[in-house]
Amino acid sequence: MRASDRVYESLREDILAWRLVPGTVLSEVEQAARLGVSRTPLREGLRRLASDGLAVVGKGRTLVVAELAANDVRHLFELREALETQAARLAARRRRAGVFEDLCARFARADELLTDQDPTRSAYYLLVADLDAAIDAAVDSPYLLRSLQGLRTHVARARRLSRDDTPRLLQAAQEHLLIAQAVLDRDETLAAQATAVHLRRSLATILASLGDRPTSPWPDPPATALGVLT
Amino acid sequence: MRASDRVYESLREDILAWRLVPGTVLSEVEQAARLGVSRTPLREGLRRLASDGLAVVGKGRTLVVAELAANDVRHLFELREALETQAARLAARRRRAGVFEDLCARFARADELLTDQDPTRSAYYLLVADLDAAIDAAVDSPYLLRSLQGLRTHVARARRLSRDDTPRLLQAAQEHLLIAQAVLDRDETLAAQATAVHLRRSLATILASLGDRPTSPWPDPPATALGVLT
DNA sequence: GTCAGCGGTTTTGTATACAACGGGAGGGAT
DNA sequence: ATCCCTCCCGTTGTATACAAAACCGCTGAC
Numbered sequence: 001m002r003a004s005d006r007v008y009e010s011l012r013e014d015i016l017a018w019r020l021v022p023g024t025v026l027s028e029v030e031q032a033a034r035l036g037v038s039r040t041p042l043r044e045g046l047r048r049l050a051s052d053g054l055a056v057v058g059k060g061r062t063l064v065v066a067e068l069a070a071n072d073v074r075h076l077f078e079l080r081e082a083l084e085t086q087a088a089r090l091a092a093r094r095r096r097a098g099v100f101e102d103l104c105a106r107f108a109r110a111d112e113l114l115t116d117q118d119p120t121r122s123a124y125y126l127l128v129a130d131l132d133a134a135i136d137a138a139v140d141s142p143y144l145l146r147s148l149q150g151l152r153t154h155v156a157r158a159r160r161l162s163r164d165d166t167p168r169l170l171q172a173a174q175e176h177l178l179i180a181q182a183v184l185d186r187d188e189t190l191a192a193q194a195t196a197v198h199l200r201r202s203l204a205t206i207l208a209s210l211g212d213r214p215t216s217p218w219p220d221p222p223a224t225a226l227g228v229l230t
Numbered sequence: 231m232r233a234s235d236r237v238y239e240s241l242r243e244d245i246l247a248w249r250l251v252p253g254t255v256l257s258e259v260e261q262a263a264r265l266g267v268s269r270t271p272l273r274e275g276l277r278r279l280a281s282d283g284l285a286v287v288g289k290g291r292t293l294v295v296a297e298l299a300a301n302d303v304r305h306l307f308e309l310r311e312a313l314e315t316q317a318a319r320l321a322a323r324r325r326r327a328g329v330f331e332d333l334c335a336r337f338a339r340a341d342e343l344l345t346d347q348d349p350t351r352s353a354y355y356l357l358v359a360d361l362d363a364a365i366d367a368a369v370d371s372p373y374l375l376r377s378l379q380g381l382r383t384h385v386a387r388a389r390r391l392s393r394d395d396t397p398r399l400l401q402a403a404q405e406h407l408l409i410a411q412a413v414l415d416r417d418e419t420l421a422a423q424a425t426a427v428h429l430r431r432s433l434a435t436i437l438a439s440l441g442d443r444p445t446s447p448w449p450d451p452p453a454t455a456l457g458v459l460t
Numbered sequence: 461g462t463c464a465g466c467g468g469t470t471t472t473g474t475a476t477a478c479a480a481c482g483g484g485a486g487g488g489a490t
Numbered sequence: 491a492t493c494c495c496t497c498c499c500g501t502t503g504t505a506t507a508c509a510a511a512a513c514c515g516c517t518g519a520c
Contacts, residue, residue, distance in 0.1 A: 258501075273503090291502055
């Protein structure tokens with residue numbers, strides 16, 4: 001593997017994990033020394049981070065780790081809604097049934113993954129990643145996938161901003177199940193709208209966890225009332 | 231201006247104008263000699279092209295100019311529909327009235343720009359660019375704008391694929407007018423749907439001009455029948 | 461007190477030399 | 491004849507040296 005790739009992945013991981021916090025200046029000589037490479041491949045990795053939007057030009061010509069605050073998350077979800085509803089629509093149009101039958105079965109039993117045994121929820125997030133991958137495979141639209149890929153980088157960073165809330169994850173599992181079922185049923189409209197619903201609720205959860213008041217002043221309905229959607 | 235920026239812009243222009251055709255290998259030493267810079271800034275420009283999707287890795291480690299065929303245009307418009315309908319929706323929500331009043335007036339008179347005097351249609355395309363810029367300014371959503379920017383690069387390249395057809399441009403002007411009016415009226419749904427209509431028609435025109443049979447076997451309605459939409 | 465100009469220092473931008481990887485032609489074995 | 495192995499050459503990847511530009515603190519004038 002090339003040194004510039006190692007640099008890129010290493011810095012990317014550090015930024016996504018919030019080990020490098022927003023505003024940190026990414027000095028070429030300093031980072032080159034830290035990662036044990038020369039400035040040439042380091043610069044290449046840095047420019048890739050910049051084209052991902054993970055680093056932005058600070059004062060002068062320096063690169064700094066990009067901000068990601070509550071308002072940025074709102075903007076991020078405006079893009080996410082555009083891309084993921086379209087992805088769901090196209091997946092519903094083009095999917096092969098087998099994968100989504102399997103995913104529906106797994107999401108129907110997602111509560112078994114959300115016991116208190118696994119505080120990182122890795123089994124659950126793996127299932128969500130599998131759904132994303134299945135949708136990507138079904139979409140089969142290179143330009144859209146490319147944008148989705150860039151988006152997911154920022155979504156992953158945003159996830160680390162808010163704490164994992166088990167009731168919300170159980171609700172999210174039902175929303176994912178609805179999406180997977182709609183794709184399986186080739187119901188393009190429902191797939192897109194269920195995705196939109198899921199994203200709006202996820203955004204509200206993240207913003208609430210950040211201490212932001214939600215845009216709507218209404219209390220959330222009790223979780224049991226949402227069961228009818230599944 | 232930095233040498234790497236000149237390299238990037240020069241190669242980008244060459245690719246968008248189809249002076250560098252798909253499949254052309256972008257050899258570092260060759261291009262560095264042609265553009266009069268050393269390999270270091272040239273590589274930087276090349277990587278930017280790759281992250282834009284204008285260059286892709288060929289056999290070995292070489293970069294080649296990316297393909298853009300009829301099927302790619304279809305995929306491109308799947309992304310375009312996702313991004314531009316969302317942009318229109320958000321612009322309708324957040325626009326300041328003045329700019330769009332002006333744009334409506336200009337699009338209402340777009341037929342005056344489409345005389346046979348100007349074979350490049352530069353005045354008309356400038357007007358379209360102004361609408362795009364006004365929507366961008368109203369959207370005010372950094373992540374979405376970033377994706378839109380990347381998209382427009384490929385759209386510009388695709389435009390050079392098909393010939394300019396005056397009747398279609400007159401029809402497109404009416405579609406643009408409808409979008410601008412919907413944004414001005416803060417009608418989010420209409421803005422999004424009018425954008426979708428415009429994109430579907432544009433895609434059909436491009437594909438027809440490429441010799442592809444449209445997906446629908448129906449003949450286009452006469453141009454005068456579309457006047458009711460304005 | 462404030463602001464403009466000016467070195468000094470630090471940082472980024474560029475050029476070049478060298479290392480390493482990969483493809484392709486050629487030859488030998490089967 | 492075909493397949494595979496090897497060596498050579500061209501290309502890309504990396505390191506380093508040098509050039510240029512920008513920040514910072516200083517000084518001085520108004």
